Amino acid sequence: MAQRISELSRRRLLASGAAASAVAIAGCTGGSSDDGNELLFTQEKGWAYAFDPIVANGVPTAQVNEQIYEGLYTYNEDATDIVPELADGEPEVSDDGVTWTAEIKDEATFQNGDDVTAEDVKYSFEAPVDEETENAAEVNMIESIEAIDDKTVEFNLEYPYAAFDTTLTWSIVPKSERDGNEEEFGHDPVGSGPLQWVEWEDGQYVMLERWDDYWGEEQPNISGIEFDFVEEQSTRVTGIETGESDVIETVPPQLWEDVEGMDDVTIESSLGIGYFYLAFNCNEGPTADPQVREAVDYAFSMDDAIGSFVEPAGVRQYSPFPQSIVDAWDFPADEWAEIPHDRDIDQARELFEDAGVGMDYEWNIIVPPDDMREAIGESVSNGLQEVGFENVTFERLEWGTFLDLYATGSEDDYNMYTLGWSGSPDPEAFTYYLFAQELEESTNGTYYRNDEVDQLIMDAREEPDQETRREMYIEATNTILEDRVHLPAYNMYNSYGVADYVSDFQSHPDSATIPLSTHFNNVDVE
Amino acid sequence: MTIVFFLVNSIPGDPVSIMLGPTPSAEQIAEVQAKYGLDKPIYERYLNYLASVAQGDLGESINVNSGMPVSELIMNRLPITLLLTVSAFAFAIATAVPLGVISAKRRNEPTDHVARIVSLIGVSTPSFWIGLMLIIVFATHLDLFPSRGLVLPWTEPGTGSRVTRRTETRLEILVLSVKHLILPMITLGTLQMAQIARIERSTMVDTLQDEYIKLARAYGVPENTIVRKHAFRPAQLPVITIIGLGLSTALGGAVLTEFVFEINGMGRLIIQGIYQRDYPVVMGTTIVFGITYLVGVIITDISYAYIDPRVKYGEEQ
Numbered sequence: 003m004a005q006r007i008s009e010l011s012r013r014r015l016l017a018s019g020a021a022a023s024a025v026a027i028a029g030c031t032g033g034s035s036d037d038g039n040e041l042l043f044t045q046e047k048g049w050a051y052a053f054d055p056i057v058a059n060g061v062p063t064a065q066v067n068e069q070i071y072e073g074l075y076t077y078n079e080d081a082t083d084i085v086p087e088l089a090d091g092e093p094e095v096s097d098d099g100v101t102w103t104a105e106i107k108d109e110a111t112f113q114n115g116d117d118v119t120a121e122d123v124k125y126s127f128e129a130p131v132d133e134e135t136e137n138a139a140e141v142n143m144i145e146s147i148e149a150i151d152d153k154t155v156e157f158n159l160e161y162p163y164a165a166f167d168t169t170l171t172w173s174i175v176p177k178s179e180r181d182g183n184e185e186e187f188g189h190d191p192v193g194s195g196p197l198q199w200v201e202w203e204d205g206q207y208v209m210l211e212r213w214d215d216y217w218g219e220e221q222p223n224i225s226g227i228e229f230d231f232v233e234e235q236s237t238r239v240t241g242i243e244t245g246e247s248d249v250i251e252t253v254p255p256q257l258w259e260d261v262e263g264m265d266d267v268t269i270e271s272s273l274g275i276g277y278f279y280l281a282f283n284c285n286e287g288p289t290a291d292p293q294v295r296e297a298v299d300y301a302f303s304m305d306d307a308i309g310s311f312v313e314p315a316g317v318r319q320y321s322p323f324p325q326s327i328v329d330a331w332d333f334p335a336d337e338w339a340e341i342p343h344d345r346d347i348d349q350a351r352e353l354f355e356d357a358g359v360g361m362d363y364e365w366n367i368i369v370p371p372d373d374m375r376e377a378i379g380e381s382v383s384n385g386l387q388e389v390g391f392e393n394v395t396f397e398r399l400e401w402g403t404f405l406d407l408y409a410t411g412s413e414d415d416y417n418m419y420t421l422g423w424s425g426s427p428d429p430e431a432f433t434y435y436l437f438a439q440e441l442e443e444s445t446n447g448t449y450y451r452n453d454e455v456d457q458l459i460m461d462a463r464e465e466p467d468q469e470t471r472r473e474m475y476i477e478a479t480n481t482i483l484e485d486r487v488h489l490p491a492y493n494m495y496n497s498y499g500v501a502d503y504v505s506d507f508q509s510h511p512d513s514a515t516i517p518l519s520t521h522f523n524n525v526d527v528e
Numbered sequence: 529m530t531i532v533f534f535l536v537n538s539i540p541g542d543p544v545s546i547m548l549g550p551t552p553s554a555e556q557i558a559e560v561q562a563k564y565g566l567d568k569p570i571y572e573r574y575l576n577y578l579a580s581v582a583q584g585d586l587g588e589s590i591n592v593n594s595g596m597p598v599s600e601l602i603m604n605r606l607p608i609t610l611l612l613t614v615s616a617f618a619f620a621i622a623t624a625v626p627l628g629v630i631s632a633k634r635r636n637e638p639t640d641h642v643a644r645i646v647s648l649i650g651v652s653t654p655s656f657w658i659g660l661m662l663i664i665v666f667a668t669h670l671d672l673f674p675s676r677g678l679v680l681p682w683t684e685p686g687t688g689s690r691v692t693r694r695t696e697t698r699l700e701i702l703v704l705s706v707k708h709l710i711l712p713m714i715t716l717g718t719l720q721m722a723q724i725a726r727i728e729r730s731t732m733v734d735t736l737q738d739e740y741i742k743l744a745r746a747y748g749v750p751e752n753t754i755v756r757k758h759a760f761r762p763a764q765l766p767v768i769t770i771i772g773l774g775l776s777t778a779l780g781g782a783v784l785t786e787f788v789f790e791i792n793g794m795g796r797l798i799i800q801g802i803y804q805r806d807y808p809v810v811m812g813t814t815i816v817f818g819i820t821y822l823v824g825v826i827i828t829d830i831s832y833a834y835i836d837p838r839v840k841y842g843e844e845q
Contacts, residue, residue, distance in 0.1 A: 205792030
């Protein structure tokens with residue numbers, strides 16, 4: 003899904019780094035308490051109305067659902083691969099890549115005591131499409147699902163979808179609880195995970211408690227977890243400082259050093275599976291010319307912009323692929339890092355003149371309501387003005403308006419835009435959605451028309467052999483970067499401020515995953 | 529309501545694209561539009577909405593809490609905002625009236641100058657800045673009050689979030705509630721306090737120069753008695769008017785205060801609704817704000833009769 007993190011920086015004043023005080027506010031004490039070792043986790047945003055993975059999307063709700071529900075598979079510690087969760091062993095894949103078979107562990111049970119069966123798996127994967135929920139696109143590559151027996155399920159795909167392993171992390175719900183009771187299920191959810199539902203208060207909190215009869219090996223150390231949310235960054239950081247929160251999500255760049263400097267707080271971070279970029283309108287206007295796009299690259303320094311506005315909460319990224327994918331697929335990131343130019347105003351001016359772009363041209367750059375992406379847009383705007391352009395319009399739009407404009411391909415709406423993308427740890431997520439011609443007007447606002455590249459991207463989705471896919475993605479990405487369809491910008495850390503009395507808390511590259519009791523960690527509140 | 533309906537619907541941006549994200553199919557878009565009636569022409573939507581509201585149905589939230597009845601959302605959030613607003617007014621009146629009266633009594637003396645400067649600062653300082661300063665000083669540095677949230681005083685002890693779940697008595701809940709309320713209450717109430725204090729002073733000054741007051745002085749009635757028994761009540765009419773009018777400002781101020789203190793009341797709800805193009809939420813909150821304002825005006829009018837016996841309703845004069 004597109005990154006939509008709107009930041010209203012109303013309170014940077016609070017970034018003044020006050021000395022941490024461990025004195026607890028009455029009723030807001032952190033750490034051990036009468037009600038056991040419960041964790042208070044403060045998120046960035048509020049939740050959906052229903053805690054039902056079939057209908058709910060959005061990271062905050064997913065973070066809660068991840069504790070209640072389990073998938074056949076889940077991501078490993080660094081999100082480079084999937085590991086069995088409800089499944090027993092690896093999935094079997096047919097030679098043509100169309101049929102996938104998974105076994106369910108015998109001991110797997112739901113919180114209501116029922117066994118997890120193939121029928122539940124079949125139901126969970128079919129429901130989003132049958133009910134036409136917002137999540138239908140996540141599983142609509144499945145043509146049919148067959149429950150071979152109680153514990154064996156077979157998926158038949160419409161085409162050999164190479165990234166289907168990541169689809170197998172889809173949450174499994176008990177059919178007996180949800181079927182015919184869809185409305186209520188989201189407010190009293192039942193899963194097979196180690197934490198079970200207690201209650202929620204709209205706009206206030208969500209509470210889960212340890213399921214003592216959890217079927218798996220990893221019983222949580224914590225007695226429960228309470229989620230609340232604080233949208234304003236400075237207030238969230240103040241909360242970890244004053245003991246109002248045990249863990250806070252997302253340490254913003256301007257407050258990173260403050261949190262690092264706190265005596266009783268540490269930062270846990272992992273690079274996310276994300277990508278932020280500056281994109282060009284290749285459909286209309288001067289940016290349809292690759293030479294003009296190169297001139298824009300010369301007009302400003304992306305390195306400086308990232309250094310000033312994103313680091314240390316994020317890192318410079320030179321391709322559409324986050325580091326976890328680069329590592330897992332052995333992509334030539336070093337070569338791609340050589341492609342962007344250093345800032346050279348004279349060179350930029352020369353290229354603009356060669357391309358016949360007059361200094362009276364009215365540039366239009368649009369950015370979503372996010373400080374970092376705004377900073378990138380502003381850097382481009384300043385660079386163009388330095389080149390000599392008199393009319394550079396740079397607009398920070400709120401999401402509703404931005405989403406209406408960014409994929410129209412119209413010169414009147416934009417020459418350039420900044421946006422981000424987060425997806426599954428597969429190259430497909432960072433190529434198909436951003437560059438495929440069939441997604442123009444949807445998620446591809448560039449209208450980059452290169453049939454060869456498009457074919458590579460489409461073929462790579464259905465290619466079962468990983469090495470062949472790798473070569474396809476490298477070839478397509480080389481052209482995309484050389485043609486400067488995007489100027490890759492940065493990736494963010496999934497970062498957390500963690501109070502010292504919380505032990506074994508680990509970050510994860512998948513922003514929806516908050517590992518509490520896994521094969522690699524087990525959080526405790528001491 | 530009509531104006532708000534057409535204004536909200538004319539803002540660029542589509543609730544469905546916000547709801548479904550960047551990858552919906554045409555069928556999904558059509559299905560969601562049909563579900564929320566967004567596929568119909570705007571005049572038809574307007575008439576349907578009026579018909580629903582007439583039956584007490586404010587519709588379902590599209591994006592803020594997709595699928596949740598707006599009335600339920602409002603019922604959750606309204607008590608929070610009312611608690612904040614009523615407390616802020618209580619604080620404003622409790623501080624402004626004595627300030628104004630003392631100022632009028634000590635006209636042009638140092639006490640009066642100090643009171644007027646305090647009022648001037650209160651009127652000219654943005655409420656969100658006051659809030660930030662209060663948080664920095666009293667929450668972050670002195671750690672006396674929480675920096676976020678609100679606790680409703682009628683919460684059952686031992687229930688709710690971690691803050692209230694660790695309580696055992698009503699008194700503990702009440703203490704928590706007051707602690708959470710103090711900073712936002714001062715933030716929202718300062719502007720009202722300053723405005724009321726200025727009006728209080730000027731009306732008291734005028735009243736203290738009326739003929740019947742001069743007569744009382746001539747009879748040797750002590751000044752304190754004059755202020756308390758003869759001048760105070762008649763001087764409150766303009767003050768009541770300002771308080772009534774201040775209700776609309778306070779509801780606007782509640783939006784900012786709720787943002788600063790991360791309080792999930794009506795203020796944040798309406799902003800979320802606007803950002804996410806959640807038409808039913810924006811309309812529902814606007815209607816409730818409108819009704820609240822009308823109730824405030826009616827209470828103000830009724831108060832006139834109580835304060836000044838010369839004002840009578842429902843009788844031929």
